[in-house]
Amino acid sequence: MANPCNPCGACNPCGPCGAADEVELSAAQANAAYACIKGSLKAGYAKSGNQWVTAYQSWTNYAAMPYVSDTHGGRFVNNYANARGSNYGLFENAGPSPEGTVLAKDSFSVKPNGKVGAGPLFLMEKMAAGFNAESHDWRYTLILPNGKILGTTGGKNSAKVGFCIECHAVAEEQDSRFFLDEDYRK
């Protein structure tokens, strides 16, 4: 395989183009790729007008390095939580997320030729009790790299994010949170 180093040399934030063939990156390489693209990720998501986009990168990122998430398109991802949702950092011992918790997972792809591409933003917001029984009061939102909102629970195109609930609700004992692999925890 071609050398995946120097991902910044070819930083290309265009398009959510596919997810196949992710390369394996060292922590330093994955962090470098993210440093390269995080600004344009935020700028793209911001076109959605979603209120959390401008803030989320200043929250704590509970991933020690971006890691490949098979369940989110096979892209490299991070796991941010706002201050209200800081019990996320206790992982399996966290207990339920309080209302007002926001969890944000941004994503990017790295091709074997080193090109870094933007991926979607995955959001979970803990709403007031009674918001949605099926989602255990979580509002799921998927924002594409160009700022288009694919859907949001209880809002426009709610059905399009139904697949998020189908998977996440399985983790009922962990308040629908899966947490990340121990190897990648901060």
Ligand code: HEC
């Ligand atoms: C097939 C199962 C599956 C689907 C579908 C899925 N997720 Fe996840 N999600 C996971 C797993 C597993 C993790 C933790 C590990 C990881 O990051 O890959 C996770 C983690 C997250 C996190 C960090 C909080 C946590 O649970 O630790 C957010 C935010 C998130 N997903 C949002 C979404 C959104 C929004 C959608 C739909 C657009 C979605 N997910 C669809 C399985 C899924």
